[in-house]
Every structure is written in C-alpha cells, then in structure tokens.
Amino acid sequence: MRNLIPSWVRVPVVFLIILGAVEFFIDSGSKPAFIEYPAVLLFLLLVLLILIAIEAIIAALENVMLHKLEGEAKARFLAEKENSFQFTWLKKTYNKLLGQKPIEKESEIILDHNYDGIKELDNDLPPWWIYAFYISIIFAAIYLARYHIFDGDNQIDEFEIELAEAKTAVEAYKKTAKNLVDINTVTLLSDASDLSAGKAVFESMCIACHMADGGGGIGPNLTDKHWILGGDIKSVFKTVSEGGRSGKGMIAWKSQLKPIEIAQVSSYVLSLQGTTPANPKAPEGDIWESETTETPTE
Incomplete structure (x- = not known):
C-alpha cells in the first residue's frame, strides 16, 4: 500500500x-x-x-x-x-478539478436510493467538465461571429489560398529544377544565360542544316514567319525533341539533349525571328502568327 x-x-x-x-x-x-x-x-x-x-x-x-x-x-x-x-499539491489540484468529495465525507452526499446495496452519491459535475462546457460555448460564439457575421475565410477560401500558394511553390521549384520541363510545361525562356546556352547547342547541333545565322540550308529558314510544324515554343520544343515529319526532316534530339537544353535551344531558335541572315532560304510552310513567337531579349 x-x-x-x-x-x-x-x-x-x-x-x-x-x-x-x-x-x-x-x-x-x-x-x-x-x-x-x-x-x-x-x-x-x-x-x-x-x-x-x-x-x-x-x-x-x-x-x-x-x-x-x-x-x-x-x-x-x-x-x-x-x-x-508525495506530490500533494498536484494531487490536491487533481482532486479539485475532479470535484469529488473525499471518501470519508461521502456520507454527507449520499442519497436515500438503494439498489441491492448500491447507493448513489449526489456529486456535482466535475469542474473540468463545466469549464470545458463554458469554453465550447465561447468557441461557438467566436466561430459564429467570425464565419457567419464577419465572413471569415471558409474551407473553400482556405483551399483556394493554399492552392495558389502551392502553384507559386511549384513555379519557384521549377526555376531551380528546369530539367523537369516537358511539352506541357515548357515556356519561352528569355534569360540571357538560357539563350546563351541555347545558342551553344544550336551552334553544336543545328548549323549544319540551318546555318549559323538561322537562314537555312538543308533545313528551313528559321528567321521568317513561315513554319512547317508550328512556330510557338511548344511546337518548336516538340519538333526538336521528337523530330520532323515521319520519314523526312529533322531527327529527334531527345536522346542526345536534356529537356532543359531542348527548351533553351527552342527559345534561341525563336529569338532568331526577324533577324536578317546572309543567304536566307525561301519560305517553307505556313505563316505563323502567335504571341508566343515574340522575340526574347538578351
């Protein structure tokens, strides 16, 4: 004991x-x-x-x-x-919150009910229960005022805020993980570093067919508004990645270039729009008018 x-x-x-x-x-x-x-x-x-x-x-x-x-x-x-x-102060606090009478004083609150020797005590509700009940009332009043009187952010509003924050976080992550780019997420790059990297890829892989100034040789002229497979960033990205039309045209570069390199060289190709090559090749394809073909600045 x-x-x-x-x-x-x-x-x-x-x-x-x-x-x-x-x-x-x-x-x-x-x-x-x-x-x-x-x-x-x-x-x-x-x-x-x-x-x-x-x-x-x-x-x-x-x-x-x-x-x-x-x-x-x-x-x-x-x-x-x-x-x-030995922690009597803690025990007293516990008993106070519990709100029970000591065992030796139970005779003071015993009721006259007797069920097969089982007697009932007239204990008050425990203080912790009463305090919790009052707190729940206060919480309900604050909740009612915040969301039904002052139109606080509800679950839908909070979801939309979190969704916007998540989209911002994804965009920030993409800036540091550019190699995750694909046909669905590629955007026109305008940073000087990206265009410089794209130019390096172009001079290494593309000038044999398109010439150093993009005027065209075996391949089409990249400086005019005529495009065979589309002249927006997504179309150019797909053409560089997957190659030209089946059986002819440019080969697919996806096995030799990383996705970010394809995005960079595609953006560089679009930066050649409106320039004047030394010996431009005759236009091929259809005229492409799109805001995405705006020339990025270095």
Whole structure:
C-alpha cells in the first residue's frame, strides 16, 4: 500500500510507455506514427480508453472494499493511501478539478436510493467538465461571429489560398529544377544565360542544316514567319525533341539533349525571328502568327 501510485499518475505513465514503444517499433519517417498512420492513432485512443476503464474499475473496487473495512482498518487504509504519493499539491489540484468529495465525507452526499446495496452519491459535475462546457460555448460564439457575421475565410477560401500558394511553390521549384520541363510545361525562356546556352547547342547541333545565322540550308529558314510544324515554343520544343515529319526532316534530339537544353535551344531558335541572315532560304510552310513567337531579349 505504501508504494501505491495513484491512477492519475499510472494512466499517463503507462500510456506514454506504450506510445514510446509504438514510435520505436513503427517506422514512420519524419512524422510521428500516429500522424502518418491513422490506424495507429485509433489504436492509441483505444488503449487510452482501456486504461481509463481499468482504473475506474480499480477505483470502484477500492471503494467497495473501503466500506467493508472496520473503523481502525479503514483509517489505516486511508492514511496509507494519503501518503502513497508525495506530490500533494498536484494531487490536491487533481482532486479539485475532479470535484469529488473525499471518501470519508461521502456520507454527507449520499442519497436515500438503494439498489441491492448500491447507493448513489449526489456529486456535482466535475469542474473540468463545466469549464470545458463554458469554453465550447465561447468557441461557438467566436466561430459564429467570425464565419457567419464577419465572413471569415471558409474551407473553400482556405483551399483556394493554399492552392495558389502551392502553384507559386511549384513555379519557384521549377526555376531551380528546369530539367523537369516537358511539352506541357515548357515556356519561352528569355534569360540571357538560357539563350546563351541555347545558342551553344544550336551552334553544336543545328548549323549544319540551318546555318549559323538561322537562314537555312538543308533545313528551313528559321528567321521568317513561315513554319512547317508550328512556330510557338511548344511546337518548336516538340519538333526538336521528337523530330520532323515521319520519314523526312529533322531527327529527334531527345536522346542526345536534356529537356532543359531542348527548351533553351527552342527559345534561341525563336529569338532568331526577324533577324536578317546572309543567304536566307525561301519560305517553307505556313505563316505563323502567335504571341508566343515574340522575340526574347538578351
């Protein structure tokens, strides 16, 4: 009896031990296991309810045993229980929040009801329950004012804000991960560094067919407004990546160039629009009028 640990200490201690074991044995990465796996959270809640139920049963049995004891034995039991834990201030705070009468004073609040020897106590609602009830009323009033009177951001508004933030984050990520570009996400590059890199690729891979100034040779003139397979950035990107028309035209460069290099050389090709080559080849294809063919500036 002297080393008896009260239930308000046993329950959290045992629960924390179980929680620590769960976190130790379940690999959940950087997140706690009960957040990463909802089933773990349900398991822990079930364990907590079981621990509370066990403590409630133990407390009920102790109460029944206490009423069976004679005067001296009863006094000794109460004295030993009183001295079983030394943090008296914490125990007093706990009892105050619980709002229960001491066992020896239960005779003051016992009711006349008697069901097969089971008697009923006229305990008030626990203070913690009353405080929680008042807090819920205050919360409801604040919630009503914020969302139904002052038109605060609702779930749809918050979703749209988070979606906009996510799009911004994706765009910022793309700037540092340009090699993820593809036919669906490619945009016209205008940075001097990108155009310079595209020019290097062009001079290495393309001048044999299109000449150094883009005027055309075996391949078509890249400086006029006529295009065989389209003159916007997506069309040029696809042509460089996949090649020209089946059986003839330019080869596919996707196996030799990285996606960012294809985007850079495509942007450089479009930067040649409106320039004057030394020996321009006759126009081929159709005239392409599009805002995406605006010449990027170096």
